[in-house]
Amino acid sequence: MEYQRKTGVLLVNLGTPDQATPKAVKRFLSQFLHDKRVVDMTRWLWCPLLHGVILPIRAPKVAKLYQSVWMDEGSPLMVYSTRQADKLKQKLNIPVELGMTYGNPSLLDGMQSLIKQGVEKVIVLPLYPQYSATTTAAVVDGLGKAFKQMTVVPSFTVIGDYHDHPLYIKALADSVRSAWQQQGQSEYLLCSYHGIPKRYADNGDIYPLHCQATTDLLAKELQLDSSKIGMTYQSRFGREEWLQPYTDKTLQALPNKGIKNLTIMAPAFSVDCLETLEEISEECCQIFKDAGGEQFNYVACLNDDDAHIDLMASLVNAQILRG
Template sequence: MTKLALSLSEYAVVLVNLGTPAAPEVPEIQAYLKQFLSDKRVVDYPDILWQPLLRGIILPFRSRKVAKAYQSIWWPEGSPLRVITERQVKALGKRLELTETPVQVCYAMTYGQPSIGSTLERLCASGVKRIVILPLYPQYSATTTAAIADQVADFVKQTRNLPEIRFHKHYHHHPTYRAALAGSVRSHWQKYGQAEALLLSFHGIPERFVRLGDPYQQHCRETAANLAADLGWPTEKVIVSFQSRVGKEQWLTPYTDQLLEELPGKGIKNLQVLSPAFAADCLETLEELAVENKEIFMHAGGESYQYVSALNDSPCHIRLFEQIVLQQLQGW
């Protein structure tokens, strides 16, 4: 590994994930959802129509349901997403130390704390001059990665003495990501055996966003094709679906919950499920995918349903981050 002549006070990498409520209670859930669902990258309806619906109906009713879901998966150390992200930061920092790369490693959240803007302000105040932003989304979408870029741009617009910033767009084709994803499935197979099919459930986005140019659906299907090839499995045994839709607008299909109701009737009764879009286990994986959707599948006649964990802070995942960061630091 090439040794990089960097100053500890001048270089930083910021891992950025979606975010999490500060606590699994209704007020914190409402504050988090209000910020999240007010982002035009996520919901682009006119404020005059959307905000009354959001504040008058969605937040009062949805927050109570979401709070119960968070309470069911909350860890003693805190939100799973936050705890795992902190572990990723610590593990990446250790790997970069082994390569004698003096760079600060920290994290920020698009929604909630620590915010992207406050993190960048803190780094600049400490003397950092060059920053790598690494969104923890293998597949690009304007609803996730571009939302991070928006907040970085907001920071830039308000800052006189700018740091140099590099931004990594996506990594679903990265060889180490592919190896990590396939390795996680093989490890699961070694413990539990193979199922009849693998279901890759990705977070959904409105179908309209794809028509407007968002490549997310294409990236998801490329991820599935890559995984099938890397596992040596027939492509028809690696199924793609989309979860977590909101509202009445058409989102990407097939919908995960509806598909799980149909699969047992089609002869697939033993299923293993993973969500390659999530770099860390969170509410959408630990509760929605692992619990809610399992109940749907089993009630429909399924016999075995196993959730394959996100890559989290596994060594292969941290190695991927290390490789991306070292690549981004080159030439500085």
């Protein structure tokens, strides 16, 4: 079919440092935290703070955390993303490339690679199930910057979200069922989503609505009532209020409510990364057990699981059929 020669897919994720070193982490964080979609403070206030205080202090600390989760092949986010792209390419039999909003390979790298393969139409799939201006919209901004450096700009479509897609919900539910088969069903399932400042949601970001919808659909699929499942937000940064309830505060409170056997998952993350492997699996586990929790089971992200690849293929094929 003609689309097999002309259509390609650009899988997009946030990005990761090239190495688990302070220098590489500083370079990555600098690009990430310079994005106004991520931090919208006035530049003359933010830039001196970022470069004079935050990066010199945080980069060495974050580098150590990356070192604790680094895989033989590299950063977990990059390893799993590469596997996803390879599997999706095999399933669809069309060009599939990776592009990261920050770091390498860049969005420009991914687009140029597709152009070299004769691609004329690109289906851009940001691997953020729930839409947020801080993630999905940042991809669109990045694409605009990339196109300014390209002589030939392909037509493109961006898949904005898939927070309520049946295959996504089923894949999440099946991952929980599989964990329960191995570890036993726990008393409570906690869905921890990456947080954003509350102000962003107050100004119209629909992210928390998508997170709530995903949680509600997952509860329905697993037949769990509100006493058996909940949702929280993690990874807050700075002093302003972020979306609540906070994951760490909730974990501190659950044992006092009689919940000492917990399963936790991160539905907003398409691959395991620093925030899941270190923050949730290690740091949050310690918080829960220090508060009196006994059993803490982390459910891995969907990563390159076949059900996840099937979902991606379904999303892409739907766009191809629309023309």
